[in-house]
Amino acid sequence: MRMTPRSFLASAAALLMGWALLLPARALGEDSKQLQAAPPESASPAEPARSQEGGGRPQGAETKGAPSAEAQDQATSEGARKSGKGKGKRARTGRPLEPGSTLPPTNLKKIGDHWTPYDPPDPESFSPEATLHIIVPGDTLWDLADLAFGNPYLWPQIWNENRYILDSHWIYPGDPLLMPARPTVVGEVVPQGQEGAPPAPPVEAPKAPEQAEEPLTAEAPEAETAEPEAPQARPAERPRAPEEAHAPRSVPKLTPLADESDIRCGGFIAKRDEEPDYFIANQEDEAKLGLTEGDIIYINRGKENGHVEPGTEYSIVVRDSEVRHPISHSRIGVYYRRVGSVKILAAQERTAIAMISLACDEIRTGYDLVPLKVTKLPARPAPPFDRLQVLSEGKPTGYIVHVKDDTQRVGAGHLVDVDLGFEDGLEPGDYLTVFAPNLPYDKYTSVKYDYTWHNQRHESPEYRHDYHNEYPAKILGQLVVLTTEKNTATTKIIYAVREIEVGDEVEVH
Numbered sequence: 001m002r003m004t005p006r007s008f009l010a011s012a013a014a015l016l017m018g019w020a021l022l023l024p025a026r027a028l029g030e031d032s033k034q035l036q037a038a039p040p041e042s043a044s045p046a047e048p049a050r051s052q053e054g055g056g057r058p059q060g061a062e063t064k065g066a067p068s069a070e071a072q073d074q075a076t077s078e079g080a081r082k083s084g085k086g087k088g089k090r091a092r093t094g095r096p097l098e099p100g101s102t103l104p105p106t107n108l109k110k111i112g113d114h115w116t117p118y119d120p121p122d123p124e125s126f127s128p129e130a131t132l133h134i135i136v137p138g139d140t141l142w143d144l145a146d147l148a149f150g151n152p153y154l155w156p157q158i159w160n161e162n163r164y165i166l167d168s169h170w171i172y173p174g175d176p177l178l179m180p181a182r183p184t185v186v187g188e189v190v191p192q193g194q195e196g197a198p199p200a201p202p203v204e205a206p207k208a209p210e211q212a213e214e215p216l217t218a219e220a221p222e223a224e225t226a227e228p229e230a231p232q233a234r235p236a237e238r239p240r241a242p243e244e245a246h247a248p249r250s251v252p253k254l255t256p257l258a259d260e261s262d263i264r265c266g267g268f269i270a271k272r273d274e275e276p277d278y279f280i281a282n283q284e285d286e287a288k289l290g291l292t293e294g295d296i297i298y299i300n301r302g303k304e305n306g307h308v309e310p311g312t313e314y315s316i317v318v319r320d321s322e323v324r325h326p327i328s329h330s331r332i333g334v335y336y337r338r339v340g341s342v343k344i345l346a347a348q349e350r351t352a353i354a355m356i357s358l359a360c361d362e363i364r365t366g367y368d369l370v371p372l373k374v375t376k377l378p379a380r381p382a383p384p385f386d387r388l389q390v391l392s393e394g395k396p397t398g399y400i401v402h403v404k405d406d407t408q409r410v411g412a413g414h415l416v417d418v419d420l421g422f423e424d425g426l427e428p429g430d431y432l433t434v435f436a437p438n439l440p441y442d443k444y445t446s447v448k449y450d451y452t453w454h455n456q457r458h459e460s461p462e463y464r465h466d467y468h469n470e471y472p473a474k475i476l477g478q479l480v481v482l483t484t485e486k487n488t489a490t491t492k493i494i495y496a497v498r499e500i501e502v503g504d505e506v507e508v509h
Contacts, residue, residue, distance in 0.1 A: 104170050114174025118164050123176045131179040135171050149182050257382060257480050258492045263374050264315065264341055265360035266415050267404060269323055269333040269488040278306065278314060278369035280342075281351070291363040295356045297342065299369065308347040313357065314369040316340040323402050325419065326503040332419060332488065335402055339363055341372055375428040375483065383431055383509050385495045387475040391435060396424050397507045400434070400500065401488070409499035413492070416479070418506050421487040431509040432479040432491060434500055438471040476500055478509075 105117035126132055133144065141159060146152035159168050161178045171177075284296035291297065302308055317336040324331055339361040342354040356363060402417040403410055410416065420426050442465075450459040477496035481489050493500060 105167060112174065114172065116172040116175050117170075118166060118172070118175065120164055120175045126176075126178060133177045133179050135173050135175050135177060137173045139171065139173070141168060141171065144177070144179075148179055257494045258377055258482055260374055260376075261358075261360075262415065262492055263482050264358055264372070265338055266482060266490045267317075267320070267335055267337045267417070268483060268485055268490055269335050269402065269417055271333045271486065273319070273334045276317070276368040276370050277301065280316070280363075280365050280367050280369065283365050289364070291356055291365070292359045293340075293356050296345075297354050297356060297365070299342070299344075299352050299354055302348045302350040302352050304349050306352070308344050308352040310344050310346060312344045313372045314342050314344075314354075315372040316342060316356075316363055317368050317370055319368075321406070323417070325401060326399055332401055335417070336368075336370075337361070337404075339367065342369065373483070377429045377480070377482070382478065382480070382494060385478050387497055389433075389475060390472045391433070391507055395508045396420060396426075397505060398424075400502050400504045400506060403502055409501045410493065411496045411499060412477070412494060414500075415482070415490060415492055416500070417488055417490050418479070419488055420506070420508070421489050422484040423486055424508075426481055426484050426489050426508065428481050428483060430481045432481065432506040433475065433509055434477040434479060434493075434496075434504050434506050435473040435475050436504055438474055440465060440467055473505075476504060479506065 107117050108115045109117070111120065123132055123134070141155035142152045145155040145158055149157070155168075157180050158177060159165060161180045162176075165171060165175075278299055278301050280291075280297050281300040282298040283291060284298075288295070299306075299308070299314075316339050318339055320335045320337045322331065323333055323335050340359040340363050341357050343357045344352055344354050346353045398418050398420040400416050401419050404415040404417075407414065418432065420432075444463045445460075448460045450457075452458070476498060477500055478494050479491040480494050481491050483490045
């Protein structure tokens with residue numbers, strides 16, 4: 001067949017068009033193979049509880065052999081550009097990771113009623129004394145450490161006891177956690193000298209200076225001119241955030257042994273039976289017999305004749321009884337019982353309006369008011385109480401002369417008054433030792449018998465007496481001073497080995 005120029009040009013155009021159509025198809029086929037090679041994101045049957053402590057496996061330690069999420073997204077976008085399809089859309093074959101995070105394990109298996117990638121121990125295998133926690137959705141090692149230890153930064157303590165968890169970033173609901181005991185941190189160590197402090201380490205004798213193993217040579221002076229060796233660098237301490245709520249304390253917190261309510265609801269002994277200048281003159285609710293906290297009252301002093309600035313507080317007192325010394329029976333004074341306190345709200349020229357801010361007992365119109373003096377006790381530890389101690393000579397001594405509420409015998413927590421005051425050097429916060437003299441014992445039975453029965457003679461024994469030696473005083477308890485008057489003070493019993501009563505002796509510690 002003879003080919004004309006026209007037919008040759010038509011055949012060449014057809015071949016060129018075929019090659020042009022064939023090249024995009026081959027490129028598309030290669031892109032399709034590349035997309036099939038990228039594994040899709042694995043679906044987990046159960047959602048893991050993500051741990052947020054940031055520890056465990058280091059950053060970038062994903063499972064080997066699997067392409068990263070960035071590589072999968074890049075392959076997807078390149079294939080979409082080459083094929084010309086999916087413009088404006090992006091096929092997702094992975095998900096980006098947060099900084100410092102890891103992918104969850106993919107080899108999940110069902111154990112019991114939950115899914116997990118680990119091999120957790122059987123909860124029944126733990127001892128009955130162990131503290132066991134079953135992970136629930138939302139748990140993290142960080143939060144569990146905060147709940148168990150009061151410090152979330154101690155989460156590795158929990159992970160160390162549960163090493164079946166291979167990746168600390170991921171814990172799974174249903175898995176058991178063995179919770180360790182609360183660790184002792186530096187801030188919880190009790191200082192020496194206080195109760196519960198560890199024994200002091202033995203003091204070692206100073207060591208003699210060691211001699212050089214090799215004799216000095218002529219080159220020794222050169223060693224002196226050598227530059228000193230740089231000290232080893234210590235790891236930098238983590239800066240403490242001001243908002244941290246679990247910062248350890250280096251010294252345990254000390255709280256007073258008596259609070260403000262002991263002072264506001266106590267009492268005092270006045271030298272003379274005097275009539276205070278202030279009293280409750282009226283009340284807002286006339287039909288109410290007893291007053292309590294929040295009630296509005298009116299007092300008999302105002303701007304012209306009293307100190308009634310808004311916010312000023314007065315103590316409500318009522319005369320109780322006359323107090324006499326238990327040994328000499330001389331008159332000491334009159335005991336006034338504090339039943340509450342009032343706060344001035346507004347002042348007029350000769351009267352004032354107030355509100356009852358504290359009620360310790362029944363309050364009635366007509367009760368007296370005295371200035372309220374609340375001395376905050378220093379937060380210092382009480383001296384060690386030793387019932388075997390021997391009292392020293394030369395310290396002020398006195399007696400318990402009154403017990404609040406006229407109770408005959410009292411113990412720890414009760415208020416008592418002593419016949420020592422600020423003239424004797426007593427101050428709020430001081431401590432007193434309660435003791436009783438160790439008199440010769442004379443409480444022997446008075447029954448006398450002497451008879452014979454079955455050829456045996458029975459007679460009362462002869463008890464021995466010791467009137468020659470003086471034995472140390474019997475230590476009964478310890479007091480802390482709340483308030484002081486001129487020659488009396490109100491105290492609180494903080495220790496008692498037996499009942500304390502009026503007439504027991506006290507000594508300043």
